[in-house]
Amino acid sequence: MKNIVEIKHFRMNFGNKTVIRDLSFEVKAGEIFGFLGSNGSGKTTTLRALLGLYTPTSGELLIDGKPYDPEHSNITIGYLPEERGLYRKETVLDTLIYFGKLKGLDDPAEWAMKYLKRVGLVDKAKEKLEKLSGGQQQKIQLGITIMDNPKLLILDEPTKGFDPINRRLLMDIISELHKKGTAVILITHYMDEVERLCDRAILLKNGVAHAYGTISEIKKQFGNKSLDQIFVEVYGGENE
Template identity: 65%
Template sequence: MASPNASQPVTGGPPPIDASATAPTVVVDQFRMDFGDRTVIRDLSFTVERGETFGFLGANGSGKTTTLRALLGIYEPTAGRLLVDGQRFNPSRSQLLGYLPEERGLYKKEPVIDVMVYFGRLKGLSAAAARQWSMSYLERVGLADQAKLRVDKCSGGQQQKIQLGVTIMNQPELLILDEPTKGFDPVNRRLLMDIIGEQRQAGATIILVTHQMEEVERLCDRVLLLKDGLARAYGSVTEVQEAFGGTTVKVAHRAPLPASPDYRLVAAEGDTYSELALNPGADPARVLARLVEEGVGVSSFTPSRRSMDSIFVEIYGAAAAQED
């Protein structure tokens, strides 16, 4: 289901909950969150199906982290239901979860191995299993000889690797990554992508919060775009692209383009280059013919599928895209 109109919130409840293996891993139903007089999330509903990779997208301040915290029981919702495997999440079920929060860190003055074993134990592993897993992970990422060093003696990139290890060490069924590539160097970004791939293969359900739209197109099965606490688009990547003008055309021209019911302008560089989103039913060939007829001096005309990046810019504005 994709939102046909970006200005309308998605409504409608989630499918009925059942305990079977096909039931959604995450159900958010009519979720509202108020902080004092301020409503941060308004009646948000969506599901995350078992085994899928779900992109939870939005500009800064749109309510993504608030929703995740409410889902994980850190915040109490003002209204609505947020369920993981059919139940309200509580920390006693942390063995199911791998969570990489946006605000993240490690105990800086403790040895690497101790910190990893500590979090492993909190996630339900035995001390021996946590130690064994940690050592093999550190070996994999080339940090085996740093195991007994204090975390603050490791470089920033090494700390990111450790953080990733802590997130997945319990083989989570639900992996929530809140802006996972924020601050990551290219090496660790690649490691993260590998890890996401492995977790997907292992059958984990993944919720990915990111501003990297190319990652969304590459990794996500479905997405939800949140703006001001409302779902502005929700569905598979293709559905969302269709809803926001499935086809775009990049046009190089010499004169300004005329207005047309067949397309709308989504991006422009001066008066000589434009990116157009074709409205449903519009034929690219017909659009080209019209532009030639209008004498705008078309020098190139390249139809392509609408990028998530341009959809993001359309919803949140260029300023939001730049700050991200």
């Protein structure tokens, strides 16, 4: 299967601090890839560098064979960042239409109404975003991320702050996109989500890949323990 993401010997320093030492991995087209690590391990930094928001100290980060540039890229990307917000004074519908136009949708208004109906927010279409709850705003952010059926979907802790019902809704949406051929990079601290959704994963520790492969390969490497147990084993000592 073709690699949609290739990261080769990526190193990232911030001043004298090295966040990523030497990281290499690939994400294959159409797979769901778990990007795991404790808080501050460099997951978000890696994704930002992959999307051209940070300049790597060294190494190559490629999407579809080349460094990502929204101006010249032929591949559609959906990115739900960890630090996320919206134009608080704008209405839900105006915001969705704006991003829809930026992403090249033919009829963003129609798409927006369909999506709002699906996530139960159709009655909020004319509301200003600041009037919505945190969870409702997250649904809008997710909508923006997936609206152009991206070939690569990058989700940085997408279920943070979601109740179980909305978590399930999000999982369903990810599954649907996966079936359509979207590759997904999923950062999460919920190991059940990884077990349920991911084909392969990487565990990032001390700026390098601590474990990398299919979920079953990783489990095998740790004596067939559950991912929860593996996570605690790998990162448990960090908070002591």
